[in-house]
Amino acid sequence: MAIRKRAWTAPDGSEKTAWLVDYKDQAGKRRAKQFARKKDAEAWRVGAAWQVSQGVHTADSQSVTVAAAADLWIKKAEAEGRERGTIAQYGQLARKHIVPFLGAEKLSRLTRPAIEAYRDELIATRSKAMAGKAVRALSSILTEAQRRGLVAQNVASGVKVIRQARERAKITIPDKTELKAILDAASDDLRPMLLTAILTGLRSSELRGLRWSDIDLKRGRLSVNQRADKFGEIGPPKSGAGYRTIPIGQALVKELTAWKLRCPKGPEGLAFPNTEGGVQQYGHLLRRKFLPLQVKAGVCDPVIEDGKPKLDKKSLPTMQARYGFHALRHAAASAWIKQKIDLKRLQVWIGHESIQLTLDTYGHLITDASGDAAIIAASQAELLA
Template structure:
């Protein structure tokens, strides 16, 4: 503590008056309490009552330190974490956030935040309490879910701080760290697997599959892609909207999601032919369902993409309890090997092998920053043979 901070703290503590309060209840019972009378950092008079004098004295020390630093919140100004979570969710709805995002906020609050810390008042939250909340999450949830819940609590407190309901965000900086060995590597289909899927794809599925493999667009972007955003003459696809998991059309989730990607002549030919037979709909979608509307993501996976992999032999037996499962006819039960997002990874893998520069890769993927691209695909960028060439060239330059 600096000298100036120590002086401010001492001055604030000296101004906190602790006095005894006695009264008689309507039932004739004598009561005694200890009242801390003080002024907050804005100069407003506040009071807090305690049953024991030692509790009042202990609280006044902490409150004096908070007031001297300008981060004190009186109980009368505060709300519970649960109430603050409701305000956070309401703000997301008012700002027109996607339905899926609002639903996710609600689930995080309802299932992971409110049960553990929802009854606490914001004014009583401390950094140790936020860390204890984190520890409880890690002990009872997956690391990924614990991380989401901790970030959500920090966002809730940031919104409460904006509203003047709390003076500081004690969850800021609280993190759930995941060792790199625990992070799942991207799953990339081989060339043979991709070729098998394309060869077995029905006529209404092959254009979508080809576009996913050769452009790296997300499933939501493909499901929301309009024909007006496909320039067959210039051989480009522009991402200007997406379809969420409820089938609702909206803008890309981030500014970086707005992008234009070049496409190869073979894909131009594929899409040109597909445009003639594509189901028509009022939304003008390039990959609609049979009625011209938005493809439901679950339907696309269960009815089309997963069966396609089974037909192409890109699948594995279902093993439960160490035993392969069989159907009623005694045939092994098979499951698809890849999720739809793996096609995006396949596109990146192909681009990296062509030695695409990192900035272009980031833009084509729609990543908000280069670090996300490196964190996700950095292991693919490593090239031992090129490394050896670079080292040899550097040594030759030194010796020349």
């Protein structure tokens, strides 16, 4: 790579100079990059020479900005038919957590130290969970750009946001008294769905997409073959592990048999539709039904503002629901674990892609005091015999 001085006369008649680095990239194509100062040209030449030798150099003229690459990433997801919720999440990550920091930067100018600094700034201004999502999204953007030939390497690969186990949100599980209170307070039309959630561990999207054809009341089992996203669109489960069959007991069979007779009919044959037989909207289910139901059932806590309970117009404490809908899924898993379900079966019934995810989520619930005592006694006898 050679550095040479370039001089020319500007339109206003002034004399201009610059330093030009002439070089060939890894494909043998001649390229040039201009700098105002010689020392900047020399510093860039050193890095570029190493990149060319490693086959990871991308000329600025071949590159695009991070913002443009993010748009291409989102458009690819749209072309592949990804769910609207997923595409919306991609857009939000790019718009709020990537472009404000790196949007104007060309991919060819990104470096590993720059990505590490970006990660540190995210951690300082966002939760670790959100910072991790943004860093992973950036890595996916660069992977797609690399596939398109817009950059030769993914400098975000390997950059991670490490979360300690103590920093991860602990799952909250309603106890039996709370579950009974919720079911007792539920309307006749809502109770079947809640009971199904509690006894099968289905996600809210799976419940809203469940069809009567997926429920075998005679054999006592139901299958998950589709789901409804937050926009109410029916589609396949998010992963292969989402397809599964779960046995159901007589209490749920009896509840569903009675509900089927009065369930609103619709073209999709949904088991838990809205009043017109269509897909229930998740926001409506949560905000208009499940959360107010908990307050009605007394499964709630006061809203705290400035260290004091917030009061309503009647000077009474404003109450808020204690659990999200996902807590019912945790209740099912917890009940199965208490019955000493094996890990593989728990993974299948709950619909996790890996047994590691199941362990990370529910491992702290898996205890066996009597079994532990037996193991300790046997090992002690073996070692001290």
